Amino acid sequence: MSSNLLKGNAVIGQSGGPTAVINQSLVGVIEGLAGSLCINKVLGARHAVSGIIKNDFIELQDIPQDRLDRLAQTPSAALGSSRDKPDAEYCKKIFDVFAKQNVRYFFYIGGNDSSDTCRIVNELAKKENYELRCFHVPKTIDNDLVNNDHTPGFPSAAKFVAQAFIGDNLDNRALPGIKINIIMGRHAGFLTAASMLARQHDDDGPHLIYVPEVAFDIEKFKADVADVYSRLGRCLIAVSEGIHDENGTSIMTTLAAEVEKDAHGNVQLSGTGALGDYLSTLLKDHLGKDTRVRADTFGYLQRCFAGCVSQTDAHEARLAGRTAAELALAGEHDGSIAIQRISNSPYEVEYKRIELSDVAAKTQTLDPKYIMHGNDIDASFRDYLAPLVGELPVVESLRTH
Amino acid sequence: MSSNLLKGNAVIGQSGGPTAVINQSLVGVIEGLAGSLCINKVLGARHAVSGIIKNDFIELQDIPQDRLDRLAQTPSAALGSSRDKPDAEYCKKIFDVFAKQNVRYFFYIGGNDSSDTCRIVNELAKKENYELRCFHVPKTIDNDLVNNDHTPGFPSAAKFVAQAFIGDNLDNRALPGIKINIIMGRHAGFLTAASMLARQHDDDGPHLIYVPEVAFDIEKFKADVADVYSRLGRCLIAVSEGIHDENGTSIMTTLAAEVEKDAHGNVQLSGTGALGDYLSTLLKDHLGKDTRVRADTFGYLQRCFAGCVSQTDAHEARLAGRTAAELALAGEHDGSIAIQRISNSPYEVEYKRIELSDVAAKTQTLDPKYIMHGNDIDASFRDYLAPLVGELPVVESLRTH
Numbered sequence: 147m148s149s150n151l152l153k154g155n156a157v158i159g160q161s162g163g164p165t166a167v168i169n170q171s172l173v174g175v176i177e178g179l180a181g182s183l184c185i186n187k188v189l190g191a192r193h194a195v196s197g198i199i200k201n202d203f204i205e206l207q208d209i210p211q212d213r214l215d216r217l218a219q220t221p222s223a224a225l226g227s228s229r230d231k232p233d234a235e236y237c238k239k240i241f242d243v244f245a246k247q248n249v250r251y252f253f254y255i256g257g258n259d260s261s262d263t264c265r266i267v268n269e270l271a272k273k274e275n276y277e278l279r280c281f282h283v284p285k286t287i288d289n290d291l292v293n294n295d296h297t298p299g300f301p302s303a304a305k306f307v308a309q310a311f312i313g314d315n316l317d318n319r320a321l322p323g324i325k326i327n328i329i330m331g332r333h334a335g336f337l338t339a340a341s342m343l344a345r346q347h348d349d350d351g352p353h354l355i356y357v358p359e360v361a362f363d364i365e366k367f368k369a370d371v372a373d374v375y376s377r378l379g380r381c382l383i384a385v386s387e388g389i390h391d392e393n394g395t396s397i398m399t400t401l402a403a404e405v406e407k408d409a410h411g412n413v414q415l416s417g418t419g420a421l422g423d424y425l426s427t428l429l430k431d432h433l434g435k436d437t438r439v440r441a442d443t444f445g446y447l448q449r450c451f452a453g454c455v456s457q458t459d460a461h462e463a464r465l466a467g468r469t470a471a472e473l474a475l476a477g478e479h480d481g482s483i484a485i486q487r488i489s490n491s492p493y494e495v496e497y498k499r500i501e502l503s504d505v506a507a508k509t510q511t512l513d514p515k516y517i518m519h520g521n522d523i524d525a526s527f528r529d530y531l532a533p534l535v536g537e538l539p540v541v542e543s544l545r546t547h
Numbered sequence: 548m549s550s551n552l553l554k555g556n557a558v559i560g561q562s563g564g565p566t567a568v569i570n571q572s573l574v575g576v577i578e579g580l581a582g583s584l585c586i587n588k589v590l591g592a593r594h595a596v597s598g599i600i601k602n603d604f605i606e607l608q609d610i611p612q613d614r615l616d617r618l619a620q621t622p623s624a625a626l627g628s629s630r631d632k633p634d635a636e637y638c639k640k641i642f643d644v645f646a647k648q649n650v651r652y653f654f655y656i657g658g659n660d661s662s663d664t665c666r667i668v669n670e671l672a673k674k675e676n677y678e679l680r681c682f683h684v685p686k687t688i689d690n691d692l693v694n695n696d697h698t699p700g701f702p703s704a705a706k707f708v709a710q711a712f713i714g715d716n717l718d719n720r721a722l723p724g725i726k727i728n729i730i731m732g733r734h735a736g737f738l739t740a741a742s743m744l745a746r747q748h749d750d751d752g753p754h755l756i757y758v759p760e761v762a763f764d765i766e767k768f769k770a771d772v773a774d775v776y777s778r779l780g781r782c783l784i785a786v787s788e789g790i791h792d793e794n795g796t797s798i799m800t801t802l803a804a805e806v807e808k809d810a811h812g813n814v815q816l817s818g819t820g821a822l823g824d825y826l827s828t829l830l831k832d833h834l835g836k837d838t839r840v841r842a843d844t845f846g847y848l849q850r851c852f853a854g855c856v857s858q859t860d861a862h863e864a865r866l867a868g869r870t871a872a873e874l875a876l877a878g879e880h881d882g883s884i885a886i887q888r889i890s891n892s893p894y895e896v897e898y899k900r901i902e903l904s905d906v907a908a909k910t911q912t913l914d915p916k917y918i919m920h921g922n923d924i925d926a927s928f929r930d931y932l933a934p935l936v937g938e939l940p941v942v943e944s945l946r947t948h
Contacts, residue, residue: 164721166714190945193721204945216943222717224945229722313567313851316623320565320594321630325847419820419844442846443820446726450714452940454854539853542617544591544605544625 152277152477153184154250157198158206159191160223161256161263163287165299166306166455171255171283171467172225173218176206178471185251185475194228194256195263199239201247218464221450231259237266244271244278251279251474255467257286257297261482262506268480281470282482282502285463287449289336292508293500295487298463299449301456301534303330304340306448308538311344314442315351315382316541322380323438324371324429327352328422330448332388334511335359337448339523340531341384347543351382358388359512360520362397367425368432370521375433387421387443397421401428419443456536462495469497482506493533553678554585555651558599559607560592561624562657562664564688566700567707567856569656572684572868573626574619576654577607579872586652586876595629595657596664600640602648619865622851632660638667645672645679652680652875656868658687658698662883663907669881682871683883683903686864688850690737693909694901696888699864700850702857702935704731705741707849709939712745715843716752716783717942723781724839725772725830728753729823731849733789735912736760738849740924741932742785748944752783759789760913761921763798768826769833771922776834788822788844798822802829820844857937863896870898883907894934 158175160168172190179185189203197203204225209217217224232240244252244267252267254260261282271278284291289300307329318325329338335357342355353374356362374381389397401424422441429439466483473481481499488494516527559576561569573591580586590604598604605626610618618625633641645653645668653668655661662683672679685692688704708730719726730739736758743756754775757763775782790798802825823842830840867884874882882900889895917928 160721164718206945213943216941217945219940220717220942220944221714223721224717224943225721227721309853309855310848312853313622314847316621316625316853317565317847317851320561320624320628419824419842423820440847441820442848443844444848445843446715446718446841447711447843447845447848450718452710452713452717452942454710539620540617541621541853542614542625543621544607544618 151184152250152279153186154248155187155189156185156251156253157189157191157203157244157249158225158253159194159198159255160225160227161194161254161260162227162229162285163449164222164227165285165287165449166221166302166451167298167460167463168222168255168285169220169224170218170460170463171285171298173214174464174467175253175283175471176209176214178468179251179475182475189249190225193226195230195232195236195240196228197226198243199236201243221452232263232266234266237263237270240267241270241274245274245276250277253281253283253467253470255283255285257288258291258505258507258509261502264480265502265506268502279474279478280480280502281474282505283467283470284483284485287337288331288334290334290510291505292510293504294484294510295495296485296534298459298466300336301459302454303337303448304343304531305456305535305538306451306454307337307340307444308343308535309454310444311341311352311382311384312539312541315344318351318380318382323440324375324381324383326383326385326422326425326439326441328385328387328441328443330444331358331386333358333509335386336512338384338386339512339516339527342523342527343531343535343538346541349378352384353378353381354521355384355523356386356389356521357512357517358386358390359514360517361392362389364400364428366520368428371429372433385421385425398424401425456534458534458536465497473499490529490533552585553651553680554587555649556588556590557586557652557654558590558592558604558645558650559626559654560595560599560656561626561628562595562655562661563628563630563686564850565623565628566686566688566850567622567703567852568699568861568864569623569686570621570625571619571861571864572656572686572699574615575865575868576684576872577610577615579869580652580876583876590650591626594627596631596633596637596641597629598627599644600637602644622853633664633667635667638664638671641668642671642675646675646677651678654682654684654868654871656684656686658689659692659906659908659910662903665881666903666907669903680875680879681881681903682875683906684868684871685884685886688738689732689735691735691911692906693911694905695885695911696896697886697935699860699867701737702860703855704738704849705744705932706857706936706939707852707855708738708741708845709744709936710855711845712742712753712783712785713940713942716745719752719781719783724841725776725782725784727784727786727823727826727840727842729786729788729842729844731845732759732787734759734910736787737913739785739787740913740917740928743924743928744932744936744939747942750779753785754779754782755922756785756924757787757790757922758913758918759787759791760915761918762793763790765801765829767921769829772830773834786822786826799825802826857935859935859937867898874900891930891934
């Protein structure tokens with residue numbers, strides 16, 4: 147079972163929400179497998195597991211290097227993605243295709259659900275005495291994989307959020323008012339917390355940051371905003387889409403009821419702009435209808451925006467894929483590639499194989515030490531985040547000099 | 548009255564919605580005035596006209612060059628902005644402050660309302676025989692000034708929209724469905740049309756583009772989307788926030804009524820995400836509740852995003868400001884600086900003085916020749932736009948090769 151010369155085909159898939167660097171990992175795997183006598187075909191699964199069970203593959207072993215390089219720099223999942231979360235039966239179908247196609251190497255680039263798919267397929271193969279090498283390559287802008295310092299995709303999304311806030315803080319300073327920005331993250335607040343990188347001068351926003359790690363208290367929120375607004379004449383706010391009350395009920399649901407009660411009807415539950423619009427209405431009711439309150443929901447822009455990539459992220463995503471391929475060829479049977487920080491100054495990481503079960507279906511959240519007063523992120527978070535994001539535009543002010 | 552050696556102070560103001568390059572124009576004016584024996588102080592009006600009438604100025608004549616260069620690269624209006632639209636009485640107050648402070652040079656960076664303010668203040672000065680040189684420096688992401696090939700701020704906003712669509716098109720291809728993106732522009736569709744720059748390969752989105760220059764027909768919209776969706780299995784749509792029906796009623800209002808009627812209540816009129824959410828609901832009702840429909844509203848991100856600036860735009864904004872200063876010092880009394888294209892290949896422009904009344908309070912819209920079937924933008928628009936935006940990220944596809 148542990149032969150180093152396991153010969154057959156390889157399958158690569160990309161799963162879940164795409165990122166700006168997920169194709170770096172795809173290319174990393176392709177490059178890691180290139181030239182090996184063990185590998186016959188490198189098959190890209192179209193739309194992840196849904197392509198595997200439909201036998202919908204695209205051959206990747208003969209793509210010239212210049213095209214690979216361009217592909218690596220292309221945002222989103224070039225193979226297509228899927229939101230399918232395979233159960234045992236679904237995994238059985240995957241395994242059946244693998245057995246039939248002599249697939250001996252499986253690389254799945256995705257979040258914690260994807261690592262769980264790897265784990266189940268791997269166990270099926272073991273039960274059938276079918277030798278298969280199963281590797282999970284991490285990817286998620288949510289940065290919520292356990293046993294990882296951070297995950298590919300997150301630094302680039304964080305860079306987008308930081309650059310958006312640098313500009314929006316200056317916009318809000320030029321035309322003062324209250325501005326709410328809704329950021330992705332249902333359970334983990336890493337991406338919302340990244341907005342703090344925008345602070346360069348005194349009084350720079352975001353002035354308030356709300357993450358899903360702490361219960362969101364609507365009354366406290368109103369008071370927080372009123373306080374900043376009376377002090378600065380403006381207020382820039384970062385809010386995770388996943389904020390919820392102390393019972394775990396999402397604020398979308400709670401606010402919908404409250405706004406409906408206050409304004410007599412006219413609440414829409416569906417649609418992506420709704421949370422920001424509810425919070426706006428709430429603040430206008432509290433501070434007066436003439437208060438300038440605006441809300442933007444960053445939405446899908448933050449995960450695949452072309453031309454806003456962290457170079458560290460691009461490099462690490464490529465190496466994570468490459469490491470998975472090299473470990474598989476070297477005889478390792480399975481695992482997930484974890485990026486772990488060895489040193490912060492100079493910034494240095496290692497790519498470590500961990501067990502699939504050490505990452506599968508678990509969620510990492512923000513360390514409580516970073517969360518201040520339930521409405522802000524501590525300055526020390528910059529030490530963690532800045533090396534991942536890299537250089538940001540430096541802005542000049544006529545106010546603070 | 549036409550002495551070339553008019554001595555006194557200068558005032559610079561920045562008005563309306565900020566842009567990513569409006570500080571280039573500010574610095575251009577400062578640089579253009581630097582060293583002139585005619586100029587005593589260069590006064591920046593805090594928050595535009597509202598700062599002038601409150602005598603709220605900041606001195607700008609002694610800022611060192613390295614700080615000016617950083618300031619020029621900083622998005623948004625460093626002096627602060629204002630939405631005030633001065634009437635005759637307001638302009639009288641402006642003039643009174645100018646006369647009291649021996650202000651002889653006035654530079655106002657803004658859109659068509661700002662040029663009108665220049666015009667009125669200028670006429671007051673003439674009536675009082677007070678020699679004043681009044682210049683308007685163009686700025687608007689809407690690109691809607693007449694007698695201008697394009698306006699500073701628009702190319703950078705267009706670059707943001709194009710890069711957002713490049714990424715979002717790939718996101719939508721990876722996880723297919725219907726995606727609506729709402730773009731700024733109440734009367735002019737230039738910025739929404741800029742989404743077409745994202746098309747690099749066959750089948751790339753946006754597949755449909757709706758601008759406010761043509762009446763929006765809800766039934767046609769549903770049919771358009773259904774057609775693309777059945778053909779491609781996905782549909783990426785660019786929509787101007789300003790779309791309206793044939794009577795000029797905004798679609799926000801029309802749809803609110805329709806959605807309410809269809810879904811029995813629950814419509815919210817206020818809030819920035821609302822139009823996208825309405826259109827989503829509409830399409831889900833038409834195509835089935837299980838259809839994946841998402842909407843993002845680009846909002847304020849598109850005008851001041853840090854780190855997504857067209858270099859051509861930055862350069863031209865600087866030169867527009869500088870030209871205004873140089874013309875004023877050379878003895879011209881008033882005018883607006885219009886950017887006019889001399890040649891497209893190689894791309895070349897000139898900065899021409901035009902009369903304030905030739906730009907004031909007028910709105911330029913998209914040439915009808917660019918609008919196809921009421922739901923798309925012709926490929927020839929790329930010839931106009933590409934030189935302004937500059938290089939965009941080139942993406943690779945596994946599908947089309």
